[in-house]
Amino acid sequence: MPVGTRGSVKGILPELVRATGAQIVLNNTYHLMLRPGSELIQKMGGVHRFMNWPGPILTDSGGYQAYSLSDMNKVDDDGVTFKSIIDGSNVRLTPERAMQVQNELGPDIMMAFDDCPPSAAEAEDGDKRLVRALARDRVQTEDAGRQAGSARDTELAKKKNTLTHAQRLELANHRTIRWLERCKAAHARPDVQALFGIIQGGTDLAQRSWCVERVCNIELPGYAIGGVAVGESPDAIATVVRHTAPLMPDAKPRYLMGVGYERDLLIAVRAGVDMFDCVLPTRNGRNANAFTRTGQIRLRNAQYQLDQLPIEPGCDCLACDPARHGHATPDGQPFTRGYLRHLFMAGEMLGPILVSLHNLRHFQRFMADVRQTIQSDDWAGLLARYPVAA
Numbered sequence: 532m533p534v535g536t537r538g539s540v541k542g543i544l545p546e547l548v549r550a551t552g553a554q555i556v557l558n559n560t561y562h563l564m565l566r567p568g569s570e571l572i573q574k575m576g577g578v579h580r581f582m583n584w585p586g587p588i589l590t591d592s593g594g595y596q597a598y599s600l601s602d603m604n605k606v607d608d609d610g611v612t613f614k615s616i617i618d619g620s621n622v623r624l625t626p627e628r629a630m631q632v633q634n635e636l637g638p639d640i641m642m643a644f645d646d647c648p649p650s651a652a653e654a655e656d657g658d659k660r661l662v663r664a665l666a667r668d669r670v671q672t673e674d675a676g677r678q679a680g681s682a683r684d685t686e687l688a689k690k691k692n693t694l695t696h697a698q699r700l701e702l703a704n705h706r707t708i709r710w711l712e713r714c715k716a717a718h719a720r721p722d723v724q725a726l727f728g729i730i731q732g733g734t735d736l737a738q739r740s741w742c743v744e745r746v747c748n749i750e751l752p753g754y755a756i757g758g759v760a761v762g763e764s765p766d767a768i769a770t771v772v773r774h775t776a777p778l779m780p781d782a783k784p785r786y787l788m789g790v791g792y793e794r795d796l797l798i799a800v801r802a803g804v805d806m807f808d809c810v811l812p813t814r815n816g817r818n819a820n821a822f823t824r825t826g827q828i829r830l831r832n833a834q835y836q837l838d839q840l841p842i843e844p845g846c847d848c849l850a851c852d853p854a855r856h857g858h859a860t861p862d863g864q865p866f867t868r869g870y871l872r873h874l875f876m877a878g879e880m881l882g883p884i885l886v887s888l889h890n891l892r893h894f895q896r897f898m899a900d901v902r903q904t905i906q907s908d909d910w911a912g913l914l915a916r917y918p919v920a921a
Contacts, residue, residue: 532553532589532806532807532808532890533548533551533812533813534556534559534808534809535548535556535558536559536810537558538563538581538619539582540556540813540891541817541883542813542817542883542884543813543884545584547849547888550849551848551892552892552895552896552898552899553895554586555588555640556586557591557808558588558589558593558688559590559593559596560591560592560594560632560642561591561593561600563578563590565616569631570635571634572637577637587638587640588630588640589638589641590638590642591639592629592729593629594611594644594645594646594647595647595757598647599647600613600616602614606646610626610628611623611625612624624642624644626644626710626714629715630717630719630720631717632727634724637724639724640752640753641718641726641727642755643644643714643727643728643902644711644713645710645711645729645757646702646707646710647729647758648758649696649699649729652764658711670849685877690826696733697735700732700738703731704731704732704738707729707731711728714726715749722795725753726751727752727753727786729746729754730743730747730754730755730779732775733758733771734767734770734771736771738772739771739774740774740778743775743778744778744842747779752784753785754779755785755788756771756788757805759772759787760789761789765792765795768795768798769798771796772787772802772804776799776802776803779803785803785806786804787804787806787807789809790807791808791894793807793813793822793894793919794919794921796920799819801910811890812887812890812894813890813891814887816883816889816890816891817883817886819831819871819882820886821842821871821886821893822890823843823846824916824918824921825909828842830868830886836869836870836872838869838872839869841865841867841868842866842868842886843889846892846896847896848891848892849885849889850871850886850888851866852865871885900913900916901913
């Protein structure tokens with residue numbers, strides 16, 4: 532799924548996004564909630580009409596961004612309080628509010644509000660924002676019903692002013708289950724919007740097993756693996772996915788959130804995952820990094836100054852083969868690496884647009900080949916065509 536954070540895949544017309552092979556895009560609930568606001572988008576006919584995207588849309592819950600993007604936030608058992616990145620005002624996000632916002636946005640798939648803890652690497656690196664957040668973190672209860680469910684977490688939080696990473700994972704898991712139950716109860720449009728639950732647990736496989744059992748015992752249209760794109764190594768991601776995906780219901784969509792390199796995608800598919808999203812194709816495209824079957828090309832490098840080749844010979848994207856898309860060029864030539872380098876060096880917006888289009892098409896071609904390989908079982912042949920995924 533290409534990521535259209537604020538209701539737009541940056542710089543790319545919806546028609547061109549669709550032409551890359553994309554069937555569904557992702558929007559960011561956190562950003563759309565803050566600007567222009569879910570109420571406005573609802574008045575404009577919902578997010579599909581608002582951004583003129585004719586296909587399905589998935590929205591995340593906004594919880595992770597509320598936690599990670601603000602220096603001033605407080606996570607408690609009821610939700611997250613944070614400072615708006617727009618005007619600095621205090622904003623409160625709870626499971627009920629996350630459902631209300633996504634119901635108003637109107638996507639086809641909406642994600643449950645979960646508690647995504649930082650990775651062990653982030654904690655060890657001493658990220659000051661996360662350390663302050665962990666130091667403030669306390670389990671708070673509002674009524675007797677939740678008090679019984681969170682008593683163990685309360686004791687954990689009282690032991691120290693800060694939690695160890697293992698304690699933070701356990702706390703996040705308990706909180707995620709309670710928040711998922713509240714999300715399902717608050718979901719106002721289950722007949723037209725599919726709610727997916729999210730499995731947490733970091734790289735602790737026992738915590739993953741604990742969480743997947745409880746999340747998937749709540750009847751939902753689909754389930755996701757979260758918290759594996761927050762600083763883990765590729766090997767750690769592979770271990771978590773290979774452990775978790777087979778434990779999820781095989782008759783419902785399995786979604787791996789925020790993972791996008793070819794190697795990671797292939798490992799996840801072979802473990803049984805169906806859906807993915809990542810900002811890599813467009814973010815890297817805007818920074819002159821083009822994906823190819825053999826690895827990335829960094830187009831700002833001087834070696835490409837006189838390069839007459841397209842980004843990747845044989846690619847059928849608009850940048851590499853404009854004639855295929857009905858665009859006339861001298862001698863039917865593609866946009867060359869030398870020209871693309873010039874665009875980036877000159878600060879021309881066409882460069883990020885063309886490389887983003889190429890990258891989007893690259894990943895759609897890769898996934899199409901993966902789907903065919905599932906039928907043929909020729910995984911060696913796939914790796915021969917895409918050495919980058921080895």
